[in-house]
Amino acid sequence: MTETPWWDAVETAARIRAGDVSAVEVVEAAVARARGCDKVLNAVTAETYDAAVRQAAAPSSGPFAGVPTFIKDLDDVAGVITSFGSRAHTANVASKTETFTAKYLSTGLISLGKSAAPEFGLTGTTESTAFGPTRNPHDTNHSSGGSSGGAAALVAAGVVPLAHASDGGGSIRIPAAFCGLVGLKPSRGRRFAPALLDRLPLRIVAYGAVTRSVRDTAHLVAALEQRIRPRKLAPVGLVEGPGRKRLEIAFFTDTPLGNTLDPDVRDTTIRAALHCEKLGHSVTEIACPFGTEVADDFFAYWCFLAAVCVGQTRLSRGRGYDPDHLEPWTRGLSDRFRASAFGAFSSMRRLHKMRTVTQGVFADYDVLLSPTTSEPAPEIGHLGPEVPFDTALQRMSQYFCYTPPHNVTGDPAISLPLGWSSSRLPIGVQFAAREGGERVLLELAYELEADGAFIRERPSRQP
Numbered sequence: 001m002t003e004t005p006w007w008d009a010v011e012t013a014a015r016i017r018a019g020d021v022s023a024v025e026v027v028e029a030a031v032a033r034a035r036g037c038d039k040v041l042n043a044v045t046a047e048t049y050d051a052a053v054r055q056a057a058a059p060s061s062g063p064f065a066g067v068p069t070f071i072k073d074l075d076d077v078a079g080v081i082t083s084f085g086s087r088a089h090t091a092n093v094a095s096k097t098e099t100f101t102a103k104y105l106s107t108g109l110i111s112l113g114k115s116a117a118p119e120f121g122l123t124g125t126t127e128s129t130a131f132g133p134t135r136n137p138h139d140t141n142h143s144s145g146g147s148s149g150g151a152a153a154l155v156a157a158g159v160v161p162l163a164h165a166s167d168g169g170g171s172i173r174i175p176a177a178f179c180g181l182v183g184l185k186p187s188r189g190r191r192f193a194p195a196l197l198d199r200l201p202l203r204i205v206a207y208g209a210v211t212r213s214v215r216d217t218a219h220l221v222a223a224l225e226q227r228i229r230p231r232k233l234a235p236v237g238l239v240e241g242p243g244r245k246r247l248e249i250a251f252f253t254d255t256p257l258g259n260t261l262d263p264d265v266r267d268t269t270i271r272a273a274l275h276c277e278k279l280g281h282s283v284t285e286i287a288c289p290f291g292t293e294v295a296d297d298f299f300a301y302w303c304f305l306a307a308v309c310v311g312q313t314r315l316s317r318g319r320g321y322d323p324d325h326l327e328p329w330t331r332g333l334s335d336r337f338r339a340s341a342f343g344a345f346s347s348m349r350r351l352h353k354m355r356t357v358t359q360g361v362f363a364d365y366d367v368l369l370s371p372t373t374s375e376p377a378p379e380i381g382h383l384g385p386e387v388p389f390d391t392a393l394q395r396m397s398q399y400f401c402y403t404p405p406h407n408v409t410g411d412p413a414i415s416l417p418l419g420w421s422s423s424r425l426p427i428g429v430q431f432a433a434r435e436g437g438e439r440v441l442l443e444l445a446y447e448l449e450a451d452g453a454f455i456r457e458r459p460s461r462q463p
Helices: 009-018 023-041 049-057 099-105 149-156 173-179 195-199 214-225 263-278 292-320 328-339 341-352 355-364 389-399 404-409 438-450
Strands: 044-047 068-072 110-115 139-143 162-167 182-185 206-211 248-251 282-285 367-371 413-420 426-432
Touching (some): 023 044, 023 110, 068 149, 149 173, 162 182, 162 214, 173 413, 173 426, 182 214, 182 438, 367 438
Parallel strands (some): 068 110, 248 367
Antiparallel strands (some): 162 206, 182 206, 413 426
């Protein structure tokens, strides 16, 4: 069992089917790794280890039958606490499993528990006051990202091969970039998300997983679309390798806000563009296609979402509601919305029109390439809950400016692990395509992976 931490999910499932190893052995080994690693990483908020071993002993089906995983602690699993990363919800035991999560687990995956997330998933680092900071396996003084930071830490450390994740502004891609993983945000029209999110004015959240291989991401997409039929998009199908078509790729490194870009991130992004050109794709540098209003309007919508979370918490807690149980970042966002609600709704109307920007880009290009984040993973505390609201806003605006536009437009985007910083932290590069273009992104990702572009060094925090 010494090699199981580094089998991907496809290989793990194949070995279980072949009888090389049992599902119980695989799950027990993952549980042992989780117990050991989490003393340092702090990535698990609720353990269901005994139940997972019992489940592994029973017959199961699905393409990932017997493969261990974790569910992000923003989504319900029956009988397990869903804390939403908040002190206000640490006793909230779910009565049933959320519908998308149930479909994710119906692929045969076995949940070992809940992976850590920041409060309500509202920030790009996983450092909640409820559970403390989740640490990056590559350097435990640094953040694993957010909001799927617990998932990314567990996958990067080799505890499980893939973990459930969601993305409302970069929450799959940011931790993938910080931890050296593959992170795909699917198209909005793919409908990989809870139906409840359809009630929001603009559905920016898409679900998937963080993985260590393109193959795992591709197989998960294929498995999910067998269970979730999109209304308008053609199916992706099972993507199993590079495509033959040479692509028109546009790349940019500047941002509408004039953010300072870390030199190592810039160099990695340019090298990625040159690598694509070496593979025969046509690559053109362009100016950032997104205007300054995108960041402002997205922030206004983010404030609205925080206000919704605060309102729901107030209702669910009733007389037990204590605003001091919520973090300053959450309260600050909610307060901003209440102070300028009329302007926020104007922002939402503009966000609905933003698809025309990428539609214009994708009229000329197949793929849009950019950094995933402006800098490698920050040190623990740099974006943490103790930071004053205005300082936190300034720092997060600096770090996370490349991912939110694709949540607004609904286009698919993937972060790939393509470089190292001078301090040996992973750097991710983002590739986006027109809505429904997951196959294009996965084929290109396979090609880069096969050509040696991916970083493959295992983290220092090995199980």
